[in-house]
Amino acid sequence: MNRFAFGLAFVLAAAASAWAQNQPTQEQLIQNKAKKLAEPFYTKAPWISDYDKAREEARKSGKLIFTYFTRSYAG
Amino acid sequence: MERGALSDEAFPKFAEKYVVFMHITTRIEGEKYDKLLSEKGGTGFPYLAYLDADGNVIAKHEGQRTVDGFETTAGKAREFLELKKKAEGGDKAARIDLLKKQIEFRHFDSLEAKKRVEAMADLDEATKKDLLEKIVALKIYEILGTITADKATRAAAGKKYNEMRLAGEIPNGERELQYFWMFILEYAESIKDVKLYEDGVKAVEAAFGAKANYKRWIDQIKQKLETLKANDREH
Numbered sequence: 001m002n003r004f005a006f007g008l009a010f011v012l013a014a015a016a017s018a019w020a021q022n023q024p025t026q027e028q029l030i031q032n033k034a035k036k037l038a039e040p041f042y043t044k045a046p047w048i049s050d051y052d053k054a055r056e057e058a059r060k061s062g063k064l065i066f067t068y069f070t071r072s073y074a075g
Numbered sequence: 076m077e078r079g080a081l082s083d084e085a086f087p088k089f090a091e092k093y094v095v096f097m098h099i100t101t102r103i104e105g106e107k108y109d110k111l112l113s114e115k116g117g118t119g120f121p122y123l124a125y126l127d128a129d130g131n132v133i134a135k136h137e138g139q140r141t142v143d144g145f146e147t148t149a150g151k152a153r154e155f156l157e158l159k160k161k162a163e164g165g166d167k168a169a170r171i172d173l174l175k176k177q178i179e180f181r182h183f184d185s186l187e188a189k190k191r192v193e194a195m196a197d198l199d200e201a202t203k204k205d206l207l208e209k210i211v212a213l214k215i216y217e218i219l220g221t222i223t224a225d226k227a228t229r230a231a232a233g234k235k236y237n238e239m240r241l242a243g244e245i246p247n248g249e250r251e252l253q254y255f256w257m258f259i260l261e262y263a264e265s266i267k268d269v270k271l272y273e274d275g276v277k278a279v280e281a282a283f284g285a286k287a288n289y290k291r292w293i294d295q296i297k298q299k300l301e302t303l304k305a306n307d308r309e310h
Contacts, residue, residue, distance in 0.1 A: 026104055033101045041081040045090035047097050051108045051130070054096035058128035064152050065130075066093040066145065068081065069112045069122040073102040 029073055036072040076121045076140055085142040093149070096126075113220040116181050118250075125152035132180040170195070171202055178209040185214045211244045215251040222258075233262025237271065252282055260296055269300075269307045276300050 024032070036042075037049060048054045058065045080086065098111050100120075115124060115132050123136035125148065134152035138144045155176060161169035174195070178188045192198070192206045218235045222228045236259045239245070246252050256279050263271035276296050283289035 024102075029101055029103045033099055033103060036099055039077055041077045041086075042097065044082065045087050045095055047090075047095050049097050049099060051096070051098065051111060054094050055126075055128055055130050057094045058126075061094065062128075063092065063094050064133070064149065065096050065126040065128070066090075066149070067096045067098060067115070067124050067126055068076075069098045069100070069115070069117050069120065069124070070077075071100040071120050073100060 024073065032072040032074075036070070080140045080142055080145070083142050089142045089145060093125075110220070113216070114181070116179075116216070118216075123148070125149060127156070131177075131182050135180070167197070171198070171206075175206060175209060178206065178213055181213060181216070185210050185217055188213060208247055211239070211246050212248055212251045214239060214244065215246050215254055218258075219254055229258060230262050230265040233258035233260070233265070237262055256282070260299075264299065264303065267303065267307070269303050272296075272300055272303055 048057060054065050054067075057063075098108070100112050101109055103109065112120075112122060115122075115126070115130075116135065117124070121140075123140070123145070124132045125134040125136075127133050133155040134148050136145060136148040138147060158169055158173050158176070162173040174188075174191055177183065183191070188210045189207075192203065192210065198206070215236075218232050222232050236255050239255070240259065246255050256275050260272060260275045260279075263269075263275055276293075279289075279296060280293055284293060
C-alpha cells in the first residue's frame with residue numbers, strides 16, 4: 001500500500017484538534033512564505049511563484065510549466 | 076528536494092527549457108490559489124507536475140526526483156500533447172485515451188466528465204465502465220478537497236461518500252477506498268449509526284484485512300464498533 005496515503009489518512013483524522021491548538025498566526029504565515037522565497041535554491045533558477053504569471057509566460061514562450069508544489073505554513 | 080534536485084548544478088540548464096513555477100501552500104487568509112495543490116491532483120508534498128499554458132496538468136512526476144527524472148516526465152507531457160492532437164484529428168482510440176487522462180488529471184469536474192462520457196455514444200461497455208470508475212475516483216478527491224480543519228466538514232464528506240455508496244459508486248483504487256471508508260466511518264460515528272459503522276468495518280476488513288499494514292486501523296475501528304454497540308445498548 002502507499003505508505004504516504006495511509007499516513008495522510010491518519011493525519012487528516014488527527015489534524016483537526018491539533019490544528020486548533022497549534023495554529024500559527026497570520027503574521028507568522030506571511031513570514032514563513034517570505035522565508036521560503038528566500039531559500040538559496042530559489043535564487044539559482046528563474047522561478048516564478050505567481051500562477052497567473054507562470055501561465056502567461058508559458059503562453060508567450062510556448063514552454064511547458066514545470067511545477068513544484070511545496071508549503072510554507074509548517075515553517 | 077530543495078537541497079537535492081532543485082539545487083543540482085544541472086537544474087538551471089533544465090530550467091531554461093521550461094517555465095519553472097513554484098506554488099506555495101501558505102494558509103495565509105485570502106491568498107490567491109492557495110488550494111491549487113488539491114485542484115491539480117496533489118495530495119501531499121512535494122508534488123511535481125507539468126502544466127500546459129492553461130494550467131491543466133498534462134503529466135505528474137512519479138519517478139526519481141532528479142533532473143533526468145524530470146526530463147523523463149517532460150517526455151510524458153509531450154506525449155499527452157501528441158495524444159490531444161490525434162484526438163482533435165478525430166482518432167477514436169486517442170479520444171478515449173485523452174478523456175481518461177483528462178479525468179485522471181482533473182481537467183474538469185465529475186459532472187462535466189460524466190457528460191463527456193455520455194456524449195461518446197460509440198463506447199463499448201468495458202471502456203465505459205473504466206471511464207465511469209475513473210469518475211468515481213475523481214468524485215472521491217472532489218469531496219476530499221472540501222475537508223478543512225472544521226470537524227463538520229469531515230462529517231459532511233462522510234455523508235457524501237455514504238450517498239455515493241448508496242448509489243453504487245464504490246471506488247476501486249486502494250487510496251480512494253481508504254478515504255471513502257474512513258470518512259463514512261467517521262460520519263456513522265457522528266450520527267451514532269451503529270449499523271452503518273458495522274457495515275463499514277466489514278467492508279474495510281474485506282478490502283484490507285489481508286494486508287498487515289492495515290491491522291492497526293482495523294483493530295481500532297473494531298474496538299470503536301464495540302464501544303458504539305455498548306453505548307447503543309445502554310440507551
